[in-house]
Amino acid sequence: MKALIIDDERLARKELTTLLEKHDNIEIVGEAANADEAEAMIAEKKPDLLFLDINMPGRTGFELLESLDHAPHVIFVTAYDEHALEAFKVNALDYLLKPIEAQRLEAAINKLPRVSEAGQPQREILKETDQIFLKDGEKCWFVTLKDVRYFESEGNYVRVRFGDQKPLVLRSLNKLEEKLDPLTFFRANRKHIINLHWVDKIEPWFSGGLMVKLKHMDKSGEPETVEVSRRQAARFKDLLSL
Secondary structure, three states: EEEEEEEEOHHHHHHHHHHHHHOOEEEEEEEEHHHHHHHHHHHHOOOOOEEEOOOOOOOOHHHHHHHHOOOEEEEEOOOOOOOOOHHHHHOOEEEOOOOOOOOHHHHHOOOOOOOOOOEEEEEOOOOOOOEEEEEEEEEEEEHHHHEEEEEEOOEEEEEEEOOOOOOEEEEOOOHHHEOOOOEEEEEOOOOOEHHHHHHHEEEEOOOOOOOEEEEEEEEOOEEEEEEEEEEHHHHHHHHHOO
């Protein structure tokens, strides 16, 4: 995948270039120090991916994207976090804060669509190290998936349970299940997907089902519990067995 680095700081471009050397699927085809240089280079090189700074002399990274007829995939790289909401409004793949951590960069690159041997795009799978953006009303969160204990269906929407938060997202549980790593996130029943790393205890339950106790206490001081249906119990045991 051809990539272009756009940043007014030469050292920042060099640092990112060094970090990208280990990613064989990324070919850096050029660097630009501002939006004007980048716009000309995008027209010439036709990159698949932009590593894009936001605050630059002249036009901002957002203004650059507005000027493009067909924008490539975008991973924002910036020293500031106040633009996060706007970044996801333009469908950015990710939003990396400087100084860039190698693990976060890898997680961002893993969000790029993959192509199978037949040339068809493969479904993107979200790993526990991936960070997701959530918005419920006026509140917004960046959440690493490993911190999500479980997802709970409410009609066509889903409650995301992490910490003491439970935002409601406009996505069905079935659609969400398609995007989550099945080795980490398990469909316990019709209404719940649980993070297996949060499982503390497992107890037999009615009709061949199981009751899972999580490593988190509810407001009454008791462990949170999720029922694993009889239909899913055998598969659940297989996942957690040696």
